[in-house]
Amino acid sequence: MLNAYVLGAxxxxxxxxxxxxxxxxxMGPAYRxxxxxxxxxxxGEDVWLYGADGTKYLDVYNNVASVGHSHPHVVHAIADQxxxxxxxxxxxxxxxxxxxERLVASFPSEIGHVMFTxxxxxxxDLALRLAFDATGGTGVIISSxxxxxxxxxxxxxxxxxxxxxPAYKNTWYVAPxxxxxxxxxxxRITSALKEMQAKGVxxxxxxxxxxFTSDGVAAEPAGFLATAxxxxxxxxxxxxxxxxxxxxxxTGSGMWCFxxxxxxxxxxxxxxxxxxxYPIAALALRPEVIANFGMKARYFNTFAGNSVAIAAxxxxxxxxxxxxxxxxxxxxxxAMAEALRQTMGFGVVRAxxxxxxxxxxxxxxxxxxxxxxxLVNQLAQHGVLISTSRKDGSALKIRPPLTFSxxxxxxxxxxxxxxxxxxxxxxx
Amino acid sequence: MLNAYVLGAxxxxxxxxxxxxxxxxxMGPAYRxxxxxxxxxxxGEDVWLYGADGTKYLDVYNNVASVGHSHPHVVHAIADQxxxxxxxxxxxxxxxxxxxERLVASFPSEIGHVMFTxxxxxxxDLALRLAFDATGGTGVIISSxxxxxxxxxxxxxxxxxxxxxPAYKNTWYVAPxxxxxxxxxxxRITSALKEMQAKGVxxxxxxxxxxFTSDGVAAEPAGFLATAxxxxxxxxxxxxxxxxxxxxxxTGSGMWCFxxxxxxxxxxxxxxxxxxxYPIAALALRPEVIANFGMKARYFNTFAGNSVAIAAxxxxxxxxxxxxxxxxxxxxxxAMAEALRQTMGFGVVRAxxxxxxxxxxxxxxxxxxxxxxxLVNQLAQHGVLISTSRKDGSALKIRPPLTFSxxxxxxxxxxxxxxxxxxxxxxx
Numbered sequence: 001m002l003n004a005y006v007l008g009a010x011x012x013x014x015x016x017x018x019x020x021x022x023x024x025x026x027m028g029p030a031y032r033x034x035x036x037x038x039x040x041x042x043x044g045e046d047v048w049l050y051g052a053d054g055t056k057y058l059d060v061y062n063n064v065a066s067v068g069h070s071h072p073h074v075v076h077a078i079a080d081q082x083x084x085x086x087x088x089x090x091x092x093x094x095x096x097x098x099x100x101e102r103l104v105a106s107f108p109s110e111i112g113h114v115m116f117t118x119x120x121x122x123x124x125d126l127a128l129r130l131a132f133d134a135t136g137g138t139g140v141i142i143s144s145x146x147x148x149x150x151x152x153x154x155x156x157x158x159x160x161x162x163x164x165x166p167a168y169k170n171t172w173y174v175a176p177x178x179x180x181x182x183x184x185x186x187x188r189i190t191s192a193l194k195e196m197q198a199k200g201v202x203x204x205x206x207x208x209x210x211x212f213t214s215d216g217v218a219a220e221p222a223g224f225l226a227t228a229x230x231x232x233x234x235x236x237x238x239x240x241x242x243x244x245x246x247x248x249x250x251t252g253s254g255m256w257c258f259x260x261x262x263x264x265x266x267x268x269x270x271x272x273x274x275x276x277x278y279p280i281a282a283l284a285l286r287p288e289v290i291a292n293f294g295m296k297a298r299y300f301n302t303f304a305g306n307s308v309a310i311a312a313x314x315x316x317x318x319x320x321x322x323x324x325x326x327x328x329x330x331x332x333x334x335a336m337a338e339a340l341r342q343t344m345g346f347g348v349v350r351a352x353x354x355x356x357x358x359x360x361x362x363x364x365x366x367x368x369x370x371x372x373x374x375l376v377n378q379l380a381q382h383g384v385l386i387s388t389s390r391k392d393g394s395a396l397k398i399r400p401p402l403t404f405s406x407x408x409x410x411x412x413x414x415x416x417x418x419x420x421x422x423x424x425x426x427x428x
Numbered sequence: 429m430l431n432a433y434v435l436g437a438x439x440x441x442x443x444x445x446x447x448x449x450x451x452x453x454x455m456g457p458a459y460r461x462x463x464x465x466x467x468x469x470x471x472g473e474d475v476w477l478y479g480a481d482g483t484k485y486l487d488v489y490n491n492v493a494s495v496g497h498s499h500p501h502v503v504h505a506i507a508d509q510x511x512x513x514x515x516x517x518x519x520x521x522x523x524x525x526x527x528x529e530r531l532v533a534s535f536p537s538e539i540g541h542v543m544f545t546x547x548x549x550x551x552x553d554l555a556l557r558l559a560f561d562a563t564g565g566t567g568v569i570i571s572s573x574x575x576x577x578x579x580x581x582x583x584x585x586x587x588x589x590x591x592x593x594p595a596y597k598n599t600w601y602v603a604p605x606x607x608x609x610x611x612x613x614x615x616r617i618t619s620a621l622k623e624m625q626a627k628g629v630x631x632x633x634x635x636x637x638x639x640f641t642s643d644g645v646a647a648e649p650a651g652f653l654a655t656a657x658x659x660x661x662x663x664x665x666x667x668x669x670x671x672x673x674x675x676x677x678x679t680g681s682g683m684w685c686f687x688x689x690x691x692x693x694x695x696x697x698x699x700x701x702x703x704x705x706y707p708i709a710a711l712a713l714r715p716e717v718i719a720n721f722g723m724k725a726r727y728f729n730t731f732a733g734n735s736v737a738i739a740a741x742x743x744x745x746x747x748x749x750x751x752x753x754x755x756x757x758x759x760x761x762x763a764m765a766e767a768l769r770q771t772m773g774f775g776v777v778r779a780x781x782x783x784x785x786x787x788x789x790x791x792x793x794x795x796x797x798x799x800x801x802x803l804v805n806q807l808a809q810h811g812v813l814i815s816t817s818r819k820d821g822s823a824l825k826i827r828p829p830l831t832f833s834x835x836x837x838x839x840x841x842x843x844x845x846x847x848x849x850x851x852x853x854x855x856x
Contacts, residue, residue, distance in 0.1 A: 001726050019520055026528040028541035028715065029722025033518055040520040044513045062515070064730060070511055079507035083498055085472045086705035087490070090461055092447055092468040100454040113456035118546035118707045119731055125579045132580075132594075150729050151553045152560075153580040164724030166560075272730055277514035279546045279707040279731035287456065294457025296592030298429050301578050302492060302700055303547055303707035 002393040003376055005033040013053070016040050034387070036377045044069025047401050047408055049385065060400040060412050061385045063245060066273030067319040068403040074276045074315040081311035088306055089116070095310045102317060103284065106255045108264045112287045116280065116305030120244035120271030121149025123281045126299070127240045127267045128153055128205065130285070133293045135237055137202035140168065141192050143176040145391040147214040148207060148242055157207060160214045160391070170201050176215035177224055178350065178390070186227025193235050203237035205266075210257035211246035216390035217350040217357035217397070219251070225261035238289065241265035244281070245355070248273045249320050249402060252330030252353020260352065273402075276319075278312035279303070325402040329353035332404050339413055344420070356398040357389050367394035371423075378419040384412055430821040431804055433461040441481070444468050462815065464805045472497025475829050475836055477813065488828040488840050489813045491673060494701030495747040496831040502704045505743035509736045516734055517544070523738045530745060531712065534683045536692045540715045544708065544733030548672035548699030549577025551709045554727070555668045555695045556581055556633065558713070561721045563665055565630035568596065569620050571604040573819040575642040576635060576670055585635060588642045588819070598629050604643035605652055606778065606818070614655025621663050631665035633694075638685035639674035644818035645778040645785035645825070647679070653689035666717065669693035672709070673783070676701045677748050677830060680758030680781020688780065701830075704747075706740035707731070753830040757781035760832050767841055772848070784826040785817050795822035799851075806847040812840055 007024060020038065023031070039057065043050040046068040049057040059069070067074065089096060100114040117123045132138060140157060142148070147160040155161055156168030172192040177185040189206060196203055206228060212218040232239050246257035247270040253260055256268065266289055271281030281304075303309070320326065330353050337351035340358055348359040360372035369392045376386055376396065389397035400408070435452060448466065451459070467485065471478040474496040477485040487497070495502065517524060528542040545551045560566060568585060570576070575588040583589055584596030600620040605613035617634060624631055634656060640646040660667050674685035675698045686693055694717055699709030709732075731737070748754065758781050765779035768786055776787040788800040797820045804814055804824065817825040828836065 001728075004726075016520060019522060019525060022529065023520070023525045026525060026532055026540070026542060027517075028543060028713075028718050030543070030718060030725065030727035031517060032726050032728065033520060038520045041513065041515060042521070044515060049513075049515070049519075064516070065514065069515075070513065072511075075507065075510045078510050079503065082503045082506050082705075083500075085469060085477075085498065086493065087469060087472060087477070087497075088492070089455075089459060091477075092444060092451070092461060092466045093470070094447060094468075097447060097451045097454060101450065104454055112454070114454060115456060115458070119550065119729065121729070122547065122550065122579065129580050129583065150727070151550065151579045151581065152557050155557065162725060164721070277510075277731070277734060277736065279734070279737070285456075290456050290458060293592075297458065297590060298432075298460050299458035299578070300429075300460065301547065301549070303705070306705060306707070308705065309707065 001032045002388045003034055003373060005035060005038045010037055012037065035380050037380070039380065047404055056383060058384045058408060058411055060398055060404070061387050062401065063250065063399050064272045064277050066248060066250070066402050067276050067316055067323070067325065068401045071276055071319060073319055074312055077311040077315035078278060078308055081308045086306055086308045088302055090300065093307060095307060095314070096305045099310045099314045102314070103282065107268065107284055110264050110286050111268065111284050113285050113290065115283045115285070115299060116309070117283065117301055118279045118281060118304050119149070120269060120281050121151050121154050122301070122304070123244070123269035123271055123283045124148045124154045124207065124240070124242060125151045126283050127269055128207070130267065130289050130293055131205040131238045131240065134289045135202065135204045137204035137237060139170045139172065139196040139201040139203040141172045141174060141189060141206045143208055143212055143215050144173040145176065145215045146209060148209070172196050176212045176218055178212060178216040178218045182218065182221050182224030185224055186231055189228045189231050193231065203232070203235050205238045205240050206232045207240045207242060209242045209245055211251055211352060211355050213245040213355070214389060216395050217355060219350050219352040222260045223262055225258065225263050229263045229265070238266040240267045240269060242269050244269055244271040248316070249326040249329055250353055250355050252326060252333050254326065257352065274316060275309055275312035276316050278309055280305070280309035280313050320402070323403065329402045332406060332409055335406060336398070336409055339409070344413070344416065354400055354402060354404060358396040358398065360394055360396060367392055369393040372396055375419055375423070378422065379415060382415045382418060384415045429460045430816045431462055431801060433463060433466045438465055440465065463808050465808070467808065475832055484811060486812045486836060486839055488826055488832070489815050490829065491678065491827050492700045492705050494676060494678070494830050495704050495744055495751070495753065496829045499704055499747060501747055502740055502743040505739040506706060506736055509739035514734055514736045516730055518728065521735060523735060523742070524733045527738045527742050530742070531710065535696065535712055538692045538714050539696065539712050541713050541718065543711045543713070543727060544737070545711065545729055546707045546709060546732050547577070548697060548709050549579050549582050550729070550732070551672070551697035551699055551711045552576045552582045552635065552668070552670060553579045554711050555697050556635070558695065558717050558721055559633040559666045559668065562717050563630065563632045565632035565665060567598045567600065567624040567629040567631040569600045569602060569617060569634045571636055571640055571643050572601040573604065573643045574637060600624050604640045604646055606640060606644040606646045610646060610649050610652030613652055614659055617656045617659050621659065631660070631663050633666045633668050634660045635668045635670060637670045637673055639679055639780060639783050641673040641783070642817060644823045645783060647778050647780040650688045651690055653686065653691050657691045657693070666694040668695045668697060670697050672697055672699040676744070677754040677757055678781055678783050680754060680761050682754065685780065702744060703737055703740035704744050706737055708733070708737035708741050748830070751831065757830045760834060760837055763834060764826070764837055767837070772841070772844065782828055782830060782832060786824040786826065788822055788824060795820055797821040800824055803847055803851070806850065807843060810843045810846060812843045
């Protein structure tokens with residue numbers, strides 16, 4: 001994993017080292033911790049996270065607590081509903097229906113249904129189940145460093161998890177449109193489809209993160225997804241827009257990132273920021289995708305769309321609207337991208353709203369993942385949290401809660417400037 | 429689905445019919461509602477659920493709100509933690525480690541690790557991923573009407589979802605040990621393994637609900653699982669005990685149902701009652717299962733084991749201990765089984781703690797699913813909630829919150845007596 005702690009690599013305070021040792025023993029060898037020096041956290045409020053030792057961190061990374069850590073409106077909604085009723089969708093309750101209608105209204109009119117899951121992984125998994133059923137196909141196209149989740153099927157469609165995770169049998173990979181070649185992306189989809197069909201595999205779906213988060217962030221030119229969508233539809237296959245990371249206003253122009261491209265997916269998956277940390281995710285879809293499945297099979301998921309999950313998601317929607325967070329994401333995100341390009345002089349910044357990636361290069365202009373990791377860890381030591389992206393980890397991934405203000409941006413830029421200065425002085 | 433509402437089959441109050449129509453439109457055709465007349469619920473407290481029309485229902489069915497609906501200790505833990513910090517396992521926080529140790533201590537010493545998921549489906553899916561990796565096999569044995577979850581892989585291992593859901597390719601089915609043939613179960617596993625190996629498929633795992641919830645509940649004779657476990661281990665395959673339904677004290681003798689059989693699984697999955705409705709589930713496992721996987725792959729699941737989920741699960745553990753709910757499950761469950769057999773005269777009652785199934789037969793002694801459905805719906809009309817089990821739906825499934833008291837039992841038996849009397853009088 002990019003930016004992971006290596007057991008025993010650094011001296012840590014005894015209390016943290018003891019915790020880490022107990023953790024490795026009881027949670028096993030597959031769990032990882034962020035940063036060369038893991039962060040021991042005890043509290044969160046808006047864009048701030050607080051360490052056990054009193055350190056205050058500016059959160060410029062977490063996209064789950066997207067309306068701010070411990071947002072009082074969301075916390076109140078959860079507490080209130082948990083004290084009244086927490087039950088499932090096999091009973092009739094008004095709230096999931098009201099909320100599903102509110103959610104559907106945020107999509108183009110072709111998208112008519114919403115189904116609830118507990119995680120983005122479950123939403124992508126369900127989307128694929130429906131795509132297999134609706135098309136009769138099994139071939140899936142993804143980007144080459146995609147991350148879509150953790151179930152057996154979806155981990156197999158998440159090459160960013162590394163070579164240790166077996167790939168889904170009928171996967172075709174396409175290079176992400178991150179190096180200014182957005183318009184060529186549709187051609188790569190056409191080639192993948194041809195190859196797939198030549199091997200006798202019927203296509204089912206193109207599954208893509210609409211902003212290519214783990215591939216390095218691909219935002220421009222808006223519209224580059226249109227050809228890819230058209231090509232898939234001509235092949236009678238479906239397009240699943242994975243909005244688990246870019247959704248809910250993150251990219252600063254409307255609720256959903258795909259809309260920037262003037263396209264309408266067959267299915268849209270969402271998750272991370274949906275309940276500001278309360279586990280809830282969903283699949284929104286065109287009714288025709290599930291018409292056949294619904295006649296012969298049922299869908300039930302015990303916790304998914306439970307009364308409290310719905311209350312949390314509804315409260316998040318309230319906050320996005322009431323605090324005008326999409327406009328804030330656009331304003332602060334644009335200012336951030338501009339400052340990184342102009343004031344800070346970074347060569348390549350890819351951004352939409354508060355989803356920002358910065359390519360880090362060495363003195364010869366070559367991708368420099370070690371330098372990126374060093375910067376990320378230096379920033380953490382100075383109380384600022386970001387991480388890395390791209391297959392080689394050579395881009396900074398900057399993705400704060402949507403309540404991030406211009407003042408927070410100034411603080412972030414000050415700290416980044418300090419780290420770059422220390423780097424030039426050989427203090428890194 | 430057993431006991432499902434059929435759209436338009438009954439006249440309902442306009443407010444409910446309108447809600448149901450809106451629900452079908454926005455949530456699509458794969459969702460189902462319980463009962464011939466769906467229940468419109470607005471509040472829950474301990475063993476009681478309250479309808480929008482003021483009806484008070486005795487909950488003798490729900491195993492998620494297992495320490496009672498809206499339990500104040502759990503609600504307080506959720507509200508308190510949500511107001512302080514809700515973050516993920518890539519930061520170091522003490523609570524998931526403390527809780528994982530508490531959970532591991534409830535297992536035999538061979539089980540050393542705990543990994544968190546959001547749902548029982550995800551836990552079973554992860555268990556299979558690890559079983560495939562640890563054994564190099566792909567063959568899976570399950571019971572013939574099993575339900576294990578809803579991901580692509582696990583839905584394919586859940587024949588109770590019906591023929592509309594494609595089966596996982598290398599599935600072998602064994603008849604559940606519900607008709608007094610518990611000791612023959614091991615022989616059926618042996619046969620399945622032989623068949624699998626004859627077809628050149630290497631075995632990976634036996635995946636079983638330790639109490640065979642959807643197969644009709646199989647409890648006696650304690651010990652019948654031992655042969656099955658031995659046979660799997662001899663074949664170098666693993667055993668996964670799915671404790672999503674029987675776990676956390678439900679079966680009245682210790683936290684885990686498998687322990688009744690004097691066996692130790694390689695992996696144990698759990699979920700439904702774990703957070704009393706807050707989405708949290710887990711996999712407990714022998715360290716050797718994940719040793720290889722952990723060296724080459726990582727596991728992260730954004731919401732799973734987040735700070736609030738852990739607070740909820742820890743509070744549920746508190747309540748099970750402080751209110752002595754395992755002993756209560758044993759006491760009230762035994763009294764229930766006894767009353768159903770002796771006082772009520774049902775021929776076959778299979779039970780362990782508050783997991784109880786009653787076979788419903790016609791005058792000739794043949795399984796009578798229509799009668800079972802009629803009784804379930806009559807009881808609902810009299811304010812008592814249960815459901816059905818077995819492949820043909822011919823058994824009553826009785827499974828109240830673990831706080832169910834002797835007084836609640838008396839009320840349940842009174843209502844059941846009334847429904848049986850009405851049945852004899854032709855009023856059903």
